[in-house]
Amino acid sequence: MASKMQGSADFDEQFLTCPVCMLHFRDPRVLPCLHTFCRECLQEWATKQQPLECPTCRTQVSLPDQGVDGLRTNFYVNNLLDFAAVKKGAGPGVPCQVCEGKEEGARSWCVQCAVLLCESCTNTHRRFPTLKGHQIVTQENLEASEGVPSSFQRKAFCPKHEDQVLTFYCEPCQTLVCVACTVVNHSRGDKHNPVEIGSVAERKKRDLQKLIANVEPREKDVRATLKEVEREISELPTSADAAIEQATAYFDQLIALLQDRKEEVVTEIVSRRQEVGKCLETQKEAIEFELAGLTSASEFCKQALEHGSDVHVIEVEGQARQRVAELMTTPSDLTARPSQVVFSEGTAVAEFRDDVARAGCVHVQVKVDASKCSVEIKPTIVEFSNVSLLSTNDKNGQLCSVLKDDVTATLTDPSGQAVPTQLQEKGRGLWEISYLPEVTGNHRLEVNVNGGSVAGSPFDVTVQSTGTPVLTIGRWGSKGSGKGELSDPTDVAVDMDGNIAVVEWVNKRVQIFDARTGQSLRSFPVHVGGGSPWGIDMDSNGQFILTFQKNSPTVRVYSREGKLTKTLKPDCLQKPYGVAVLQDGRMVVADSTQKSCLLLQPDGSLIRDIGKGLLQAPQFIAVDESRGLLFVTVYSTHKVFVFDLEGKLKFSFGKKGFNEGELEYPTGITVDPAGNIIVVNWFNGRLQVFGPDGTYLRTVARVKGGYPQGIALTPDNHIAVACYDGRCVELYRYK
Incomplete structure (x- = not known):
């Protein structure tokens, strides 16, 4: 001590x-x-x-x-x-x-x-x-003495022998005893072992030192946290006042917009009232003038009949007829005119009330921990807008919001030049870091949150050349039936979660992959009843719609979990390839043997043939319901045909060739939100984009995997291509 x-x-x-x-x-x-x-x-x-x-x-x-x-x-x-x-x-x-x-x-x-x-x-x-x-x-x-002397301590006396000081410790009994006790009650033996308290005290002091050593780090952390909490308490009024100021400014802007709109509407009502009033006054004057003429002519004729002699009637009849003819030749417009100015609600009060209830959002911001934050580097293509994903987390690893000013992201190219970046919060604690690199090679991305570096920063960002697949799913060129392996994929579709569903011709299964990482999530077999799967699409309920060839030409419906729920065997179906499903459950199937596209009801009954006599070997289908158009690739004639859903040919485009804008055995086809048509060539792998009218726009890439088949556009702007010979699915960035 x-x-x-x-x-x-x-x-x-x-x-x-x-x-x-x-x-x-x-x-x-x-x-x-x-x-x-x-x-x-x-x-x-x-x-x-x-x-x-x-x-x-x-x-x-x-x-x-x-x-x-x-x-x-x-x-x-x-x-x-x-x-x-x-x-x-x-x-x-x-x-x-x-x-x-x-x-x-x-x-x-x-x-x-x-x-x-x-x-x-x-x-x-x-x-x-x-x-x-x-x-x-x-x-x-x-x-x-400057402090309390070590000798300044009350001596402890034995409760059994009041004149005896406690100077021994019986370890088996864990009791302090005096000299007399060591003779009477705690004599050394099997059950008692009294030792001098000095040696025991030294050991206990060492134990206390260990306890202090165990407690001190935690105590330090708690003190630091307490200091941080106290700081946050002191800053809370400032942040709350700033939030109040922002909320006040936000709602003042809304109120100002409403007030401005109110004044505009009232001014328009006044203006319309003046216009309508002037129009009505003009009509009134014309009607009154015509009425005066008609009344005068009528009265003249009545007077002649009542009071005129035969001679007088004969003399005035011609004059009266001429006047009436003049009046009847140019009559006033008696049709209804705008007579009221009426206000109608552009947005119902109840709807607006719901919008107001969603206006502004208050949340408590948790202290972010830069060491717990993470960045996902996505594949990057030169001269494309690319993104990496930042997650801001608290010390427990939970997503938490952070002010935009507290996040910085700096991208530098291989020469050290800064590449402009933009930050956008996509949800609570989730951020997109977007950038458009102009050169290929290894770039470095530094990300800081609240002045601290995110774990792993700076990150390596490899910028690839245009036309390079940003992700390859499956083992390129290698057949396999294991998880993540593909064997002769024929078509792809994007499910409701943004994952990529792939049809495998040989393995007779559908395998679902994460579109961001290429990781196989799950698969389900589709070989029930024979036949081999070819085309795939999703309906509005998230079910998988597949076409089958060979032994059993059918259309089958599978649940989101991969359970077969429906098998359709229309008599008209002979050799189906691609399929496209409409929002109401109707489907269009390209049938190579029928040489047409079959528009079917959800129960499989035929509505109509589309393209009969024009389509030699239809392959894949895309539908743009917003314009009511159907797009189909014809393999043998190297064309794309466009029909409306009533079956009328709107136009076609394409000719055989290896040059840009030319088609060489086209297969997969899809349409982007702007109505542009994306087509891939089976023979030379060119992935091309055409305008809504079929005009060639550009080439996205030459597909690396052999013999591309079906394609699909993912929600994050990538084109997924099923490569039959490459036994893989390649993703290309779509701009």
Whole structure:
């Protein structure tokens, strides 16, 4: 133990104060949770609640059989209390606590009796045989000490032999004993082994040092976290005020927009009222003028009939006929004219209320931990807009939001030149880092969050040349039936989760791959009832629609889990290839033997033949329902034919050749959201894009895998190509 403990000048009054009674400790006792209270306070507290909870930390504690009296005394607190009292009592004018100031002289302190003694009482105290073991600390020692001397400790006496100091420790009993006890109750033998407390204390001190070593790192972390929480508490009003300011500005803008729109509408109503009023006034004047003429002519004719002689009638009839003819030749417009200005709601109040309820979003931002954040580097093609995905996480690895200003991403090309990057939050804690590299080669991407580097930063970004597949699914050129292997893939489709479904001709199965990583997620067999699968598409419910050839020309429907739910065997079906499913469940199947496309009901019944007499060997189909158009590749004539869904030919394009814009045995076809037509050539692998009218636009790539078949466009703008001879699916970036 150190020779000095805490100095009197450094005493913390709170450290010597019981948390319950708020007075100096009286007979301090230590709970198992290591919090100290007065013995009487604990006894009173124990009568108020069962089970007993620590008044400070609320930890449930179990008292020993003796109750509160069985708890250990906090000797350290007792020593500090004693020393504090001595320091205070050693001052001038403080009387002896035995003779109460009757004798003068230097004062001393009896550690065991905890009383201040004058010189006379000190001498008397020392003469009592039962008090000879008591430790006396002189005033000189007290004044010379900067802290609590190691000797300033009450000696512990044996509860069975009150005049004996506890100087031994019986390890089997785990009990402190005196010399007398070692003879009477704890003599050395099989059940007892008393040893001097000095050696035991040294061992216990080492154990305490180990406990401190175990606690200190955690204590350091907790203190750091506490400091961080305190900082965040201090910053909370600032962030909340900033959020209020942003919300106020946001809603003020909305209110201003509504106010501006209100003024525009009211102004338009006033303007329309003036226009309609002027129009009605003009019509009124014309009608009144015509009415006056008609009334005058009518009255003239009546007067002639009632009062005119035959001669007079004969004379005026011609004049009256001429006037009436004039009036009837140019009559006023009596058709209905706009007569009211009416306001109609462009957006219903109920709908607008729902939109308002979604306007603005409040969330509590968790402290992000850069070391827990991650970046997914996606395949990158030169002169294309590419993205990498950043996940911002808290210290527990959970996604959390972060301000855009707290995220930085810097991409540099092989020469060290910076490539412009853009950041866009796609969801809580998910960010897209987009960039358009202008050169190929190894680039470096540095990502920082809240001033700290994301784990793994800087990242290597390999920029490949245009036309290079960004991902190859399956083992190129190698057949296989294992997980992730492909054997003669014929067609691809994109499921509702954005994954790629591949039909395998030889393995007679559908295998689902992650479009980002190429990892095989699952597969299901499709060989029930014979036949070999060829074409695939998805319906609006996420079911797989497949065509089958050879022994059993059918169309089969599989659930999202891969269970066969329906088999369609229309009489018109002979050798189906590609298939496309409409939103309402109807489907179009390219039939090579029928030399047409078959528009079928969901139950497989034929609605109509499309392209009969024009299509020699139709292969694959794409449908653009927004324009009501059907696109089909014809393998043998090197063309693409475009029909409406009523079967009328709209146009066709393509001619055989190896040049750009020419087709050489076209197979897979799809349409992008802008209506552009994407076609792949089976023979030379050219993947080309044509405008909505069939005009050649550009070539995306030359497919590396041999003999490409079906193609599909993924949600993240990649073209998936089933390579029959390459036994793989290649993904090419589509711009």
